[in-house]
Amino acid sequence: MQGRQQVNRQVVLKERPMGIPQASHFALREAAIPEPKDGEILVRNLYLSVDPAMRGWVNAAANYSAPVAIGEVMRAFSAGRVIASRHPDYAEGDLVMGLLGWQDYAVSDGHDIRRKVREIDLPLSLSLGVLGLNGVTAYFALNACGEPKPGNTVVVSTAAGAVGSVAGQLARHQGCRAVGIAGGEDKTRLCVEEFGYDAALDYHSPQMADALAAACPEGVDVYFDNTSGRISDTVIPLINRHARIVVCGTASVASWDPWPTGPRIERHLLNKAARMQGFLVWDYEHRYEEAIGVLAPLVRQGKLRYREEILDGIEAAPGSIADLYQGKNMGKRLIRLEDV
């Protein structure tokens, strides 16, 4: 365990935000490096993940998981190396990914480890993005909920994002027309040139509705929705009979307090006998390796492209969520803790 720091730097929740968490809602704290007990491992985190879902994790309102408590280490996925093990399933040197928090070191009894990272020929950071929750979310939300068929038109919002870019590429590989919606010209270009979308539209454009209709001449069979809000209001009237809408995120809604209103969806769903379904990747934890088994070979073959935006040092973590909601990031956002 040589080279270990003397302290465990942790980002803790200082104040509960209304809406989007800002740097000021967090504090950086130094704690003692914990010692693993029998049945535990000590992990040196190497990459911390920054995810839009973190907004929900710190909000007090009822959500799909209990909110992070004030003073608690920020809940986050991270990837790291086991540097001490008193657990029979893990050896020193193993690479792992799990809910290990925004901190340098984490002790775990294994329950918060999502998986051992076995793709050692690929960068470890991928285990938090294209081969992490983002890729797995895209895979199951698209296939288990969206059920795209060859020839279908699949519309993806936040099309250049860590989840959306995988969904769009998978849709294309499965014989669909993929139409992306993203914010700004840089991202729409990235959609087409890097991720292979058939068309990409800028939601800032006042002509978005017309452009979308033109890009979907045969209507929309699958809407992979990461935004809700005005973007969805434009997509949903274009759905076809038996369309599938997968709600993966609500990135364009800054706050749910007060609860926002929008055009009622029921009549669209009824007229088209269509389906709208919320997706939580937790429902697919037991099928994680199935997704990686598809995604990793595609990455190796160069058929599944990804973008990363890596910030250096844990000091960058507190302010890193807010940018996501301003669409400032170009690719999966990560914090790198060591020069690895």
Add this chain to the structure above:
Amino acid sequence: MQGRQQVNRQVVLKERPMGIPQASHFALREAAIPEPKDGEILVRNLYLSVDPAMRGWVNAAANYSAPVAIGEVMRAFSAGRVIASRHPDYAEGDLVMGLLGWQDYAVSDGHDIRRKVREIDLPLSLSLGVLGLNGVTAYFALNACGEPKPGNTVVVSTAAGAVGSVAGQLARHQGCRAVGIAGGEDKTRLCVEEFGYDAALDYHSPQMADALAAACPEGVDVYFDNTSGRISDTVIPLINRHARIVVCGTASVASWDPWPTGPRIERHLLNKAARMQGFLVWDYEHRYEEAIGVLAPLVRQGKLRYREEILDGIEAAPGSIADLYQGKNMGKRLIRLEDV
């Protein structure tokens, strides 16, 4: 063919309504009684159905079927007797149900016949209600989309209606807690006393939200929605993880032009990984007899109760839709054409 009238009285669409069709949108016309050609049958209609869905059939806006044209006989389900047949599959005297329109007589080549009515021990009128589209809708919307499991809480809006009352009773028979929402004390009493709901709530009550939460102490697993609107806005925040919302109708929304707004649904669906699905019974036409095979025995055993509200004479047809939207009817509304 003795006893046949000399003319075919028909209710035709005179003017296209904005919103709910009133008597003034229709005209009564007398036409010659058609003669069946080779491959056709002549049906004497005995009962005409009155359904909330008819609003959608006469509206010009894009819907799940083409609108009824001005001057055309009003599209409607009816049940009648074959009085002349030049079709190999039908014999004189057969009872049939189908999209035969609001008229005394209809000629058909069979494509608009939904089924032969074989439950001749039961009143023919049932083939338009509990053993007709209403019963079949309730059966498949509940089971194929709602997927209730024993112990689940199933909430039904328009709980005393022709569809809702069947859905509620089926849910109870399948081991669920059934909670009905209806308009007024007469209907909520009917829900509990006649249809066996565990609880029924009056949506007129200002305490509806509290009463609903109290009636669903374990949350809502299935919401069988016939109304949309404010009623749904009260139910949806109570849904459980993996809840299923089946949108069968939007009775509480008087008009979709301009398109109404309401609280956004996406976050509820996402937080609960829940599903909302539009249901069109047309998708289940090929499985019609499967539903009747379950429903008819339940009717015979007295385990599936129904209410009918029968108006006499085709003159009652034009004004009969509007009342449905004011919640004035108590049971399946039908027009009887002959004293049968």
